[in-house]
Amino acid sequence: MPIVPDTKDWTWVLDRPCPECGFVASAFDLAGLPGMIRANAAAWQDLLSAPSGLDRRPSPDRWSPLEYACHVRDVFRLYDVRLHLMLDEDDPAFANWDQDATAVEDSYNTQSPPVVAGELTAAAGALADSFASVAAAGDQWTRTGTRSDGAHFTVESFARYLIHDPVHHLYDVASMPGVSLAPARDIERVAAAERRLAETVAGLTDDMVRRPSLLPSWTIGHLLSHLARNADSHVRRSRAAIKGEAVDQYPGGFEGRASAIEAGAGRSAAEVLADLRNSTAAMQAAWRDVPNSGWLVESPDVGGRSRAMRGLPARRWQELEVHLVDLGLGPTHRDWSDDFVAAKLPELRRTLAARLPAGEPAPRPGSLDERDELAWLYGRWRSPDLPELAPWG
Numbered sequence: 001m002p003i004v005p006d007t008k009d010w011t012w013v014l015d016r017p018c019p020e021c022g023f024v025a026s027a028f029d030l031a032g033l034p035g036m037i038r039a040n041a042a043a044w045q046d047l048l049s050a051p052s053g054l055d056r057r058p059s060p061d062r063w064s065p066l067e068y069a070c071h072v073r074d075v076f077r078l079y080d081v082r083l084h085l086m087l088d089e090d091d092p093a094f095a096n097w098d099q100d101a102t103a104v105e106d107s108y109n110t111q112s113p114p115v116v117a118g119e120l121t122a123a124a125g126a127l128a129d130s131f132a133s134v135a136a137a138g139d140q141w142t143r144t145g146t147r148s149d150g151a152h153f154t155v156e157s158f159a160r161y162l163i164h165d166p167v168h169h170l171y172d173v174a175s176m177p178g179v180s181l182a183p184a185r186d187i188e189r190v191a192a193a194e195r196r197l198a199e200t201v202a203g204l205t206d207d208m209v210r211r212p213s214l215l216p217s218w219t220i221g222h223l224l225s226h227l228a229r230n231a232d233s234h235v236r237r238s239r240a241a242i243k244g245e246a247v248d249q250y251p252g253g254f255e256g257r258a259s260a261i262e263a264g265a266g267r268s269a270a271e272v273l274a275d276l277r278n279s280t281a282a283m284q285a286a287w288r289d290v291p292n293s294g295w296l297v298e299s300p301d302v303g304g305r306s307r308a309m310r311g312l313p314a315r316r317w318q319e320l321e322v323h324l325v326d327l328g329l330g331p332t333h334r335d336w337s338d339d340f341v342a343a344k345l346p347e348l349r350r351t352l353a354a355r356l357p358a359g360e361p362a363p364r365p366g367s368l369d370e371r372d373e374l375a376w377l378y379g380r381w382r383s384p385d386l387p388e389l390a391p392w393g
Contacts (some may be wrong), residue, residue: 003061003062006099010164011151017127018168019074021296025160025163030160031135032306033135035128036075036167037124037128037131038125038128039308039310040163041076042183043170043173043183043310044120044313045187046184047065047069048065048069049180050178052178053178054178056111058175058176063103064176065179066111066113066116067109068172068173069116069120070106070111071103071169072125072165073120075166075356076120077123078097079127079158079162082158083370084146086155092145093148094147100186103223132350141154142156154349157171167296170296173330174193174220179292181295181296182290186313193320193321196320197320200331201224201274201332204220206269209221209267210266211245212375213326213328214327214369214380217266218326219265221272221331224273224327225260225263225264225272225274226261226263226323227266227320229277232279232282233280234312234313235283235286237249238286238287238294238309238331241290241299242290242291242294244297244300246296246298246300246306249301253302253390257302283316287313295308297309318344321340325375325380326380338373345370346393348374348377352389355391358387360387375387379391
């Protein structure tokens with residue numbers, strides 16, 4: 001049975017929530033769009049790492065996970081072209097694109113998953129960079145373009161319409177046999193970092209727990225209590241996501257988090273370490289229970305930014321790697337793995353322009369050791385030749 005072409009006009013998603021995936025195109029902050037595109041691409045990259053079954057259609061009239069991934073790749077490519085037309089020309093008319101014909105002509109279901117994963121990630125990165133430039137310019141959101149069926153867009157409505165497509169298609173594949181949307185690689189990274197943390201703090205005494213850490217006004221006890229409560233926040237958000245619900249990261253927000261950390265900081269070393277072990281184990285167990293659909297649920301972090309569950313293990317990995325250095329118990333930023341540097345340095349570099357003091361130039365590319373650069377971007381390393389940056393979080 002051939003795939004039935006999708007002839008629906010999906011522009012209604014600009015006016016109301018999608019009843020199938022729940023996405024609200026009118027609600028997200030446009031400044032977060034580049035990150036949303038990259039995060040979506042990361043989900044497809046993880047999905048495409050499955051050893052087999054990606055070309056299996058759940059029914060003869062529905063695309064396979066591989067076909068959906070190829071489509072998302074081509075959407076990212078097409079929308080980057082269309083975006084630049086809107087920026088370079090006055091109200092351009094977009095050439096027609098038949099997505100169903102393209103799927104057949106390009107034999108989506110015979111393409112190599114690793115190749116598609118790389119191409120999708122590259123296309124998403126290019127589109128994210130293009131929208132980051134639009135956000136930085138600030139005055140291009142009202143430029144216009146028109147689709148071949150007469151649908152008229154501004155750059156803003158074009159952006160909101162665009163992101164629904166790859167988000168929706170993750171929901172399309174979430175229930176398919178053999179598909180996993182769990183961020184398995186990030187979960188493995190967290191487990192390895194937790195082991196390094198446990199080894200580092202294993203011999204702590206009561207006196208050592210009360211020593212100052214490298215963070216102003218925080219002892220080692222404060223830092224370890226923070227990591228325990230942060231693990232609790234992952235349990236909290238995981239349990240809500242299992243039910244398809246959003247929940248605040250910490251009860252009571254910043255004040256509730258600070259109170260909980262202060263309450264735990266003065267305990268004995270044995271109590272602090274037991275708390276950390278128990279909260280970490282509960283977090284890892286909670287992640288194992290999250291179904292595919294749960295990994296797509298969004299909830300606000302303590303600063304108010306909405307994040308999908310899929311992105312939270314990477315946040316925990318970052319907390320562990322950075323705070324392991326903050327403990328001042330031996331590990332330094334020079335001990336960060338190549339994997340951590342490769343994953344986080346590009347992400348932190350994208351924050352640099354907004355954090356530099358006015359008039360200060362960015363360091364020349366390649367002039368800094370990558371670990372020193374990342375530590376500087378995290379506010380964990382200083383040099384007389386470098387300016388002090390605004391906070392990164």
